[in-house]
Amino acid sequence: MPTVSLTINGKKVVADVEGRTLLVQLLREGQRLTGTHVGCDTSQCGACVVHVNGKAVKSCTMLALQADDSEVETIESIANEGELHPMQAAFKEHHGLQCGFCTPGMVMAAIDMVNRIPNLDEETVRHELEGNFCRCTGYHNIVQAILAGSKAMQS
Amino acid sequence: MADDGIGASVRRKEDQRFLTGKGHFTDDISRPGQVYARFVRSPHAHASIGNIDTSAALSAPGVLGVYTGKDLAEDGVGAVPCGWTITQTNGELWNAPPHEVLATEKVRYVGDQVALVVAETLEQARDAAELVSVEYEVLSANVKLDQASNSDTAQLHESVPNNTCFVWGLGDEEATKSAFNRAKHIAKLDLYNNRLVPNAIEPRVALAERDSGDDSCTLYVTSQNPHLARVILSAFVGLVPEHKLRVVSPDVGGGFGSKIFVYTEECAVLWAAKQIDRPIKWTADRSESFLSDAHGRDHLTHVEMAMDDDGKFLGMRVDTTANMGAYLSNFASLIPTYLHGTLMQGLYTTEAIYCEVTAVFTNTTPVDAVRGAGRPEATYLIERIVDESARIMGLDPAEIRRRNFIPSDAFPYQTQVALEYDSGNYGPALDKALSTLDYKNFETRRANSETEGKYRGVGISSYIEACGLAPSQVIGSLGAGIGQFEAAEIRFNATGNVTVFTGSHSHGQGHETTFAQVASERLGVPIEDIDVVHGDSGRIPFGYGTYGSRSLAVGGSAIVKAADKIIEKGRKIAAHLLEASESDIEFTDGNFTVTGTDRSKSIAEIAFAAYVPHNYPLDEVEPGLDESAFYDPPNFTYPFGVHVCEVEVDADTGEVSIERWVAVDDFGNIINPMIVHGQVHGGIAHGVGQALLENAVYDESGQLLSGSFMDYCMPRATDVPSFEIGQTVTPCPHNPLGVKGCGEAGAIAAPPAVINGIVNALSSLGVTHVEMPATPQTVWQTIQNAKT
Ligand code: FES
Ligand code: FES
Numbered sequence: 053m054p055t056v057s058l059t060i061n062g063k064k065v066v067a068d069v070e071g072r073t074l075l076v077q078l079l080r081e082g083q084r085l086t087g088t089h090v091g092c093d094t095s096q097c098g099a100c101v102v103h104v105n106g107k108a109v110k111s112c113t114m115l116a117l118q119a120d121d122s123e124v125e126t127i128e129s130i131a132n133e134g135e136l137h138p139m140q141a142a143f144k145e146h147h148g149l150q151c152g153f154c155t156p157g158m159v160m161a162a163i164d165m166v167n168r169i170p171n172l173d174e175e176t177v178r179h180e181l182e183g184n185f186c187r188c189t190g191y192h193n194i195v196q197a198i199l200a201g202s203k204a205m206q207s
Numbered sequence: 208m209a210d211d212g213i214g215a216s217v218r219r220k221e222d223q224r225f226l227t228g229k230g231h232f233t234d235d236i237s238r239p240g241q242v243y244a245r246f247v248r249s250p251h252a253h254a255s256i257g258n259i260d261t262s263a264a265l266s267a268p269g270v271l272g273v274y275t276g277k278d279l280a281e282d283g284v285g286a287v288p289c290g291w292t293i294t295q296t297n298g299e300l301w302n303a304p305p306h307e308v309l310a311t312e313k314v315r316y317v318g319d320q321v322a323l324v325v326a327e328t329l330e331q332a333r334d335a336a337e338l339v340s341v342e343y344e345v346l347s348a349n350v351k352l353d354q355a356s357n358s359d360t361a362q363l364h365e366s367v368p369n370n371t372c373f374v375w376g377l378g379d380e381e382a383t384k385s386a387f388n389r390a391k392h393i394a395k396l397d398l399y400n401n402r403l404v405p406n407a408i409e410p411r412v413a414l415a416e417r418d419s420g421d422d423s424c425t426l427y428v429t430s431q432n433p434h435l436a437r438v439i440l441s442a443f444v445g446l447v448p449e450h451k452l453r454v455v456s457p458d459v460g461g462g463f464g465s466k467i468f469v470y471t472e473e474c475a476v477l478w479a480a481k482q483i484d485r486p487i488k489w490t491a492d493r494s495e496s497f498l499s500d501a502h503g504r505d506h507l508t509h510v511e512m513a514m515d516d517d518g519k520f521l522g523m524r525v526d527t528t529a530n531m532g533a534y535l536s537n538f539a540s541l542i543p544t545y546l547h548g549t550l551m552q553g554l555y556t557t558e559a560i561y562c563e564v565t566a567v568f569t570n571t572t573p574v575d576a577v578r579g580a581g582r583p584e585a586t587y588l589i590e591r592i593v594d595e596s597a598r599i600m601g602l603d604p605a606e607i608r609r610r611n612f613i614p615s616d617a618f619p620y621q622t623q624v625a626l627e628y629d630s631g632n633y634g635p636a637l638d639k640a641l642s643t644l645d646y647k648n649f650e651t652r653r654a655n656s657e658t659e660g661k662y663r664g665v666g667i668s669s670y671i672e673a674c675g676l677a678p679s680q681v682i683g684s685l686g687a688g689i690g691q692f693e694a695a696e697i698r699f700n701a702t703g704n705v706t707v708f709t710g711s712h713s714h715g716q717g718h719e720t721t722f723a724q725v726a727s728e729r730l731g732v733p734i735e736d737i738d739v740v741h742g743d744s745g746r747i748p749f750g751y752g753t754y755g756s757r758s759l760a761v762g763g764s765a766i767v768k769a770a771d772k773i774i775e776k777g778r779k780i781a782a783h784l785l786e787a788s789e790s791d792i793e794f795t796d797g798n799f800t801v802t803g804t805d806r807s808k809s810i811a812e813i814a815f816a817a818y819v820p821h822n823y824p825l826d827e828v829e830p831g832l833d834e835s836a837f838y839d840p841p842n843f844t845y846p847f848g849v850h851v852c853e854v855e856v857d858a859d860t861g862e863v864s865i866e867r868w869v870a871v872d873d874f875g876n877i878i879n880p881m882i883v884h885g886q887v888h889g890g891i892a893h894g895v896g897q898a899l900l901e902n903a904v905y906d907e908s909g910q911l912l913s914g915s916f917m918d919y920c921m922p923r924a925t926d927v928p929s930f931e932i933g934q935t936v937t938p939c940p941h942n943p944l945g946v947k948g949c950g951e952a953g954a955i956a957a958p959p960a961v962i963n964g965i966v967n968a969l970s971s972l973g974v975t976h977v978e979m980p981a982t983p984q985t986v987w988q989t990i991q992n993a994k995t
Contacts (some may be wrong), residue, residue, distance in 0.1 A: 070330065072330070080234075080235075081237075084237075085228070086228070086234075086235035087227070087228015087229065087230070088228070089232070089408075089409070090234075090410075091409065091410065091493065092915075092916050093492045093494055093915075094493065094915050094916050094917050096915075096916035096917065096921075097408055097493075097916060099408055126228065127226075127227065127228035128227065128228040128229075131226075136223075136226060140226040143222070144219070144222040144223075145218060147218075147219070147882065147884075147885050149225055149226070150461070150716070150717070150885060150886075150889065151407070151408070151409065151458075151459065151460045151714050152221070152222075152224075152225025152460065152715070153230075153232065153408045153460025153461060154408050154460075155225050155226060156228050159226065174929070177924070178924040178925045179924075181924035181925075184924075185408055185921050185923065186408065187406060187407055187461050187463065187889070187893070187921070188461050188715045188885075189885060189888055189889050189892075190888030190889045190890070190891055190892030190893075190922075190927055190930065190953070191888075191892065191922075191923075191927055192927075192929055193884075193885055193888065194924070195924065195929070
């Protein structure tokens, strides 16, 4: 079995994986980082979004081997010493989650969104969420949360 | 009002774990020695099963077992039941064919399960499943709902002539006939209520484990009601005796009805875990979810409204054909009957009503409850025929509603279709919705849109639902095989903090916060000292789970009852400690006080005394402070409301954009407005999805064409607007919290609001109906047809 070596949440990881192992499988099963979720098999739902080298990536759409040498960050790593990341805090404050299943992907996508686009408005946020499904919230509060989180991240 | 008491938008206690990736979803659980299951599913909609050759799969690497329906039958595994018996209009009982865990003779829909493969790894299980060779003799498929009951259509079940499960009626057929004879005007519509795939973002999972030490089993499963699952798995499917089975449904990633039911997959996995004595996990991939999660809706309806010269509703008749799919799912028969027919009164004084429902089998995925379950179908047909009635009468749609609303002084109101509405006040909700939208200036906005080549329309939908399921004796008399009370236990720990156990199940509804608010307010204990536990038959006395917007009205009421028992016992203990008579003890804000004095004990002190009963009235009360309660509601609850939306239709592309959405709902008292608004938002998006985007489409051979997120259009953030949410408050008169339920309202109200809006927008073209989902193609075609 080939070996992949990468950094996950600041920790060096070396693992034997099958060629077909997806990054999300390595995270969930190999590393027991179960915060990253799987909601589909066609790369649509966004429940699996993580950051690879600082960019949002659907971890169901990337082979573990492709992440060789990369820095991967998951939802488990973004709170600072127990203090929520401003985007996490905004989701809580604005009730941007219900069942919580889409949430890790939403938060990781939202942080990436703010990193790329400094002045988010409602229309842009809605457009940018194209790759993230939520069945619970009707998106209203997710949009509010991201707008607030964006402000908080920049202040 | 305390900052975190009833009525406060308390931020959710459960959010911390979800936001940090520490949720406990079923697929996050892994047990030592765990192996994996994969199902062999039928690629055909309808076929006889010949020989099944499992030898290649059995000798594949890592394979621990390959099982077929024959293995289960030999072990005496029963069928999965449907829990609601229907008596037909002719007095005979329904035709309820068995639903085998693994099909033996025939497969009846694409995705039907014929074998189960268990292997050391998921990849090995997948690979081996490909090696199971099943001989099929393909039969012609029955997929067209309007032809399903024809005698020359392919027959699914031997015991079900003409694929007809039942013909059921409700209301007074004769009185309705005479109303139509007297009518001055009759409105008519033919409607299709499109088939939905529930698509909770978390797929279904079952992880079964046997403890050979005491021959008990634990099933971790994505369920909205673990206790009922336990009853069904033990009493009906006969897998494990109830006292030997623990069902755990930890964090569940959305349900929307689809996780109410016991599915054949969890039966098979639980059975197999007993055979090989290793924990077995099955996780649906999304393609499996599309094929095997129970679908929703799929009704064909003809509806007619009879009116007098003033547009007063004299009579309504409804003829619906409801698709059951290939087998009866757990509550399939309930949805088009007692959750649909009983809603036909709507908010109106319609004098006579008759509703007939023919339920048929087709070679499609089983159909059962999806968010709203029967009530969206009812509301859709009522609100569409009301708008059509307004059209033929030349009345404003708001005006025809006002003329026919049940007046506020008419409650309790006995409907023509079995229910007694306990309370209601509909006019103010309509007025508030219309004034928020600035309805009276709508025509100006319509004209403005027209200058940009767009058609603008306004759609009104006024709805009522029967929630708070359900008074057990009432549903028992109507055919239910279950009760629907709810259980709660409140346990004070010796140190004064509290664990609340509830039989309701939270899969997004925020019970850990709302229920803690209720307990906190009642017991005077800070909310951070209260934990709410749900979803575990091993920890909670009993439960009927969460669906039908029942949790707060029924489960919350059980918590109130348990809290009252705690207070009652606490009062006795306090009387002893304070050396006063029990009748002199008052309980406020968490303190037991001797009336008119400052002598007082906190409830935490009482709890400590109860667990260290040295100075304690042992001759009068038992030690400990832990009370259970079971609450059976005396009636359903009746939330109602008015949703109004403004849509703009692009005539060139057929695209519909929702410009505004105003909702005025009446859920009675509200515990946590933030959570309630969130529930309404989600419901509306679900309803907009049905109205504009979502459709489960089968081809003639029974293949599900929209079987992935690439083909089945889920509402995305760009498909819905921001919502304007308001309330009126008419408390429920018969439960201690005065609450009614809010989880389904949006999904019920939204579809007719959208379609009424589109029809209104295109009315100048002579358009009188647009079928759901009103995709750009459908709308564009409708416009072209109207123009020619
Ligand atoms: S799991 Fe759905 S996009 Fe990755
Ligand atoms: S919160 Fe449930 S899917 Fe988004």
